[in-house]
Amino acid sequence: MKTTIKTISGLEILDSRGNPTVRVYVELNDGTKATASVPSGASTGQNEANELRDGDKRYGGKGVLNAVANVNGAIANALIGKNATEQKDIDYTMIELDGTENKSKLGANAILGVSMAVAKAAAKSRNIPLYEYLGGTNSVRLPVPCMNILNGGEHADNSVDFQEFMLVPHGAPSFKEGLRYVTETFHVLKGILKKKGLATSVGDEGGFAPNCASNEAAIELILEAVEKAGYKPGVDLSIAIDSAANSISPNLDNNYDLAWSGKGKMSTQDLINLSEEWLKKYPIILWEDPLSEGDWEGFAQFTKRFGKELEVVGDDIFVTNTKYIAKGIAQGTANSALIKLNQIGTVTESIEAVRMCREAGWRYFLSHRSGETEDTFLADFAVAMDGGHLKTGSACRGERIAKYNRLLEIEHELKGRSEYRWK
Template sequence: MTTVITSVSALEILDSRGNPTVRVFVETDSGTRVSASVPSGASTGENEAIELRDKDNSRYNGKGVLDAVNNVNRIIAPAITGQPVSEQVHIDRIMKKLDGTENKSNLGANAILGVSMAVARAGAESAGLPLYRYLGGNTARRIPVPAMNIINGGEHADNNVDFQEFMAVPIGAPSFREGLRSIAETFHRLKTLLKNRNLATGVGDEGGFAPDLENNEAAMDIIMEAIEQAGYKPGKDISISLDSAASSFSPDLTSKYELKWSGEGKMNSDEMISLCRDWIKKYPIVSWEDPLAENDWNGFRKLTEKVGQSIDIVGDDIFVTNTKYIAKGIKEKTANSVLIKLNQIGTVTEAIDAVQMCREAGWRYFISHRSGETEDTFLADFAVAMGGGQLKTGSASRSERIAKYNRLLEIEMELGAMRCIIGRK
């Protein structure tokens, strides 16, 4: 018997930064009632799907989402009520058609994604399957390697570090829980080092420490020290992933860079590439996200040509989880990996399409949270369903980040008898 949607409704809630976001509830005729909450980014690509904000300065400094909530309640709900809950692709297409824009600026990507995620979760519940198995099939069993954000900078912190994320990545761990333990121990060791040097141990948006440092490279040096003091070998047990979020310090988003906070000064694209190559030689870096600005396609291509055989060059703002831009990147050999963010594109179906395009091209794809998160654990199941090799979901602090790690621990336990796999493909 087909299970159909009987009710869809939305609510304005708060995300981890205390800003409004959308929570959607879906009910079915089988008695299932689920919800899904939508994240929000701080450093966003100019081609991302648009999250709808009210711009009413009398509420939440203009960041309210009542318009998006109303679009769910008054426009989307009537259009999909009565639809089979298992028809994810069809339902996502209905919402795209209702919106009628390329970037979902009419109804809002936050409204559309909230419904899309809730429908997926309701479909899984109705099928009696965990979400990762519902979306990924019976063979979904790859637990991603966690890339734990341990130092925040850029748009995610009020410090003088230009680069946005410095992440510890376990290498060759026998299980997810052991890999998680090693980087959590490194995180705590880093806190001790910072305290001993009278540096701030407050955290940024994603839970990493946010000290003022002498320069960007000082962040790398203290992380290396923390890894060693935690009892691990850099490059053997734990390596480093970076997210420069270079668009945030590029005035033209194309070829000019100003590392003004930490004193490295103004650079052009070739000089940024040179900095990246020097760091890659000096430190155990396994992936580098957005090392250049979102319109610096030529710089991305040059860097990938030079170092793409040894590390993952990951496009985030340049690709925005959009198959249009990913296809261009594949054709022009702009990078070799893509960051997948559900709210960058706005539906579960389109995020899966982006993953499939990467698979077909032999590119890696990394699943990622946003800096404004909720306690929703959809992302953890989605990462396992997609079989991606790496997951970014924040630090070993802040409950909205820990919730995802804890869900992956549950999934690993569930998959124990199936010999789940941890690691990058």
């Protein structure tokens, strides 16, 4: 059979933070070759699939030679001879081979690299784009790019408590124009920061990381840039926030410490009240991880209070795992789940998480990681999943721009058939 897997091999490469990660090469019997590179997160949930690291002296213990050895050995032995177009069979064969709850034996980085590379090879062998292979011929919806424009928390060394402030060009007529809206505003913001004597260095995902007087000051700087760029806040561009509340909750419970900005200790109710003030004052349309992964009750309170006007996204609390998403649906914890391929470890399980959200009437928000590569799998996956929005970093850093440029290519390939809408 032409699409039978002939060879699988792995290689240790570096991600955007200079840390080792896994690249996988797959060749099919028909000569088709494909590669995939695995991202890595900094702000992670406790229940994420396990990223296998060597723990020795190389790269400060972060080497991935054991994961690569698992690709070249156990995984290759189990998958060579299988049909690459049988994605679910490929992925569940690796899950069963690993045999652990969190993929700690073979490593989620090893498993995901193979999962992605096999999907790419199958699409390439059929001579169709990856987004069409994964999502079908009706995959024509380009995501609204929720661009990380200002960083704080774990992604920057500054005085801002919350991890990401994003701009959402929901008022644009197309992906191409939406990307232009946020990119222009990004460059205007740089000029404003420079004029105010604030740092224009960037964080892991390309957003600026200035020492702002307060968290509110960060939002106000962004809105100033929106207006100076010639756009209307709340009409053309709105704000999305990722609190990454695990990073401000020392025990991952209902106690918080906004130490970076100097606000100090806060309760769940304090944070909810602060959020209400911001929602009245600023055009915020999405809020990710407003509470910690251990604060299920607080998360549900937040959603009950703001869920009708706001997309409330669970990231660390759900970790792209249907077990936790199902619990969230039952308890009304959120109304959207973040989807990160490496958080669960296979393409199939990521698709299953999306399907669960759809069936519950939830939204789902496709996402990169802070440690990325130039691989553009995520761009095609976002179109295939028809989720309507994506975050993949700012308007700088090549590993982020690669995804945006791939989406521009897809929009061009669709020749006027593409769709672009927030909901």
